[in-house]
Amino acid sequence: MRIDKDKVNWLLAVPVVGLGIGYLLLLGYLLWGNVLGVKASTRTTSPAARPATVDLWDAYGQAHEAAQAQSGDARLVSASTQWHGVSESVLLDGTVNWTFVFYSPAEGRSLDVIVNAGEARVVNQTQVWNAPTALAEGAWQAAGPRDALLAFLACEGRTFLDEHPRAVVDLHLAAGDGGKPVWSIVAMDPESQGLLALLVDAEDGQVLYTRTS
Secondary structure, eight states, rough: OOOOOHHHHHHHTTTTEEEEEEEHHHHHHHHOOOOOOOOOOOOOSOGGGGGGOOOHHHHHHHHHHHHHOOOOOEEEEEEEEESSOOHHHHHHOOSEEEEEEETTTTEEEEEEEETTTTHHHHHEEEEEOOOOOOOOSSSSHHHHTTHHHHHHIIIHHHHHHOOOTTTTEEEEEEEEEOOOOOEEEEEEOOOOEEEEEEEETTTOOOOEEEOOO
């Protein structure tokens, strides 16, 4: 399933947020094509049937180790995950996998790392001509995405998921304006093409921008 490029383009082009061009290209890369082949969780009636969720901080530690084994100077650029047909409770329970992008300044290349329960692996390495902005350490490391997801649910997300039980939800963390970490949450219904999107400051939980269609 592909996120509608025109709608996501419109969202990311909004100047009021002021996100960097490198971040926008990276976010589009991850959202539109799901190119890393990450298999997201699906709606289930029994929580016990779901694979174990992976905490962001634990996943980052595993991913960082795997990336530095390939490039010792690898720095985190982004983290992302995705759910298909998710309920509110499953969304807040967490995700079964994370995808990280690291960048090696010395080698001028990015490394894509997938983490699920008990495993982290580098799945792709790409030469990069324009260095992306690395994520600075901060509150996002301890807090994870929960506050951003709660903001999404409060800003019509709860209603959107109820009305669109097959919706795809993409969650993405990267550096925004001035290098500040920003959560991007995009929910889209594959049938109606209905869209709900938010940008949330990853440090203080402030909602920076919302859009529905």
